[in-house]
Amino acid sequence: MASEKMKLEVWKGDWGLPSVDPHCLAVLAYCKYSGVPVEVIKTGNPWRSPTGNFPVLRHKGEAYCKVTDIFSYLRKEHWGSDFELSTKQSADVVAFSALLEEKLLPALLHLWWMDDKTFLDVTRPWYARAIPFPLSLFLPGRTQKKAELRVNLTKGGESISEMETEAKVYKEAKECLNLLSHKLGEKQYMFGRLPSSLDALVFGYLAPLLKAPLPNNQLHNHLIQCDNLCRVVNDVLVTFFPADLREMEEKKKKEEQKSKNISTDNSEFPNRRRNMILAGFFALSAMAAYAWSSGLIQIQISDIDPAPSPNSRTNNRRGPAGVEAGVGQS
């Protein structure tokens, strides 16, 4: 078939996902479903991408950037399971893909890029870490602007306030999740036992929502209530992306070990206390030495006195009293 291997560039993964971007996830899932021999490059450097974003599929000198373009190209190369579908089911694929783009995508964009808390706590730090230095300064901001335009221009308008737009977007997204859940029912995939391109899209949109640790989790909570959708996402992750799950587990283990190390630190507490006491003692003695050398305190050594008076004898015996007196004088 293909003489040259296809190369697919996607955003890096995290939280047990092969990628964090819904579109990258959709393409990855589609490739896994239909067993496309593709070399996946997980990267954070969009320098070479024609649009400054991922996914990018390169094959025979051509680059495809949009999900629909990639799907149709793969279909042209006879990869994919959509051929098994009846014409009616293919019509459903078109309709539900549009539903996802129209109702769910704006909410995801809003959640990731326009919700202040999520953007500051999760999105921007993540992309700033993933993207190499000079690009990381302005790419997240640019993407945010794009997302804002998209949500506000398509969902809002001049006479609708931002709050209302937000409420509308999330309401539509929740409705969309319900519709998907109804459509899926008890089936393994949307159209029975074989996954289609629609399943890939659904997986792409839902997986980050389910797995990413987002502070604003109203959509997450709604998704958890749709049992069958969660089941599909988890199944796909376990069956098709076990490596990433393992990676996450290893990471978790490492973190656990780290936290264990911290607790062993705690068990060396007595040692630390000794060090602290030593340091404190050293500091005190240094201060005392300085004070003595600069004449702030005077210590009288009265042993030399040939005929010690009762007064000086008490002075000699109780050194600290002498010190106290010295400090008092100064």
Next chain:
Amino acid sequence: MQNLSYLYNIPLFQPPTSSKTIGKTWGYYHARNHKNNLSATQRSIIRTLLSATIFSPSTIWFQIEKDRLSFKVLEMALVADALQATIGASEPWPDDVLLFQQYKAEQITLPDCTQCLAVEAFLRMCGLRFNVKCKTNAEEMSPSGKVPFIQAGPYLVSEFDPVVGFVGRKGFSLSRDMSDTDRSEMRAYMSMLENILGNAELYMAWLNPEISKEVTKPRYGCSYPWPLNWVLAWRKQRAVIARLTANDWSSKSVEEVTEEVHTCCLALSEKLDKKKFFFGDSPTELDALVYGHLYTLLTTKLPGGPFTSVIREFQNLAEFCKRVDSAYFSD
């Protein structure tokens, strides 16, 4: 700023501060001066609206002309479902419902026309009484800035989905007896129409240089005097371009757009098959929306006739349009 809470026993709002809310302030203040003119029903409506915390003061305002109280409600679909139920169930479908739109023959543009026709078809399919009222400034009158909108008693509701929701709360629905799966499919096809055909119409009407220059812009500005007709049309075009740029449609070529429309029609044609309506023998919201889009595209004459030939390929869709037209628009 005096408040109304003592009048109606309602929780108090923050007084509006920004210049944007001055209109609403006037509304409150005015209402107070005319408290004697309010009927008991009107008071109860105000109380319901204001006491629901979800209804922020920015979403409603009302004004009183003599003894008539009218509300301007933005986007009914946005408020909580519980509140919708209380508002909608209180009154039956009024006699004097008006559907506002622009003048069809001279003024309306292609994308607006599809929406107006869809809402009209939906109301006719529900068997509801209403009158179409043409206004040159319908777009400015609409609470969301988009045509069409209906005025039912004190409420103004604009655009297709909110109208469907509003009518549903009055007890009329075309999709009540459908199964959950069917309803989710219906919603999916409706978003496909909005997403593909809606954008394609905007693209053709405003981005295609020939059509926008010869048809859309002159029509859009036809009710204004000279410099204004040019300026307003240009502003509208810029807004549409910004919108289509935001969702990646403006970068498509005409061929790609036509291809999208073809895919969309193919899907619709497959879904319709040989049935009378999309989900059996009775019409649904989807039928109204499909009729609105396809009938307009089939009957509008544009230079180049972009999509007419595409739709003509699908025999059953054209027949569907004829069927709906004769069943519901025969008068």
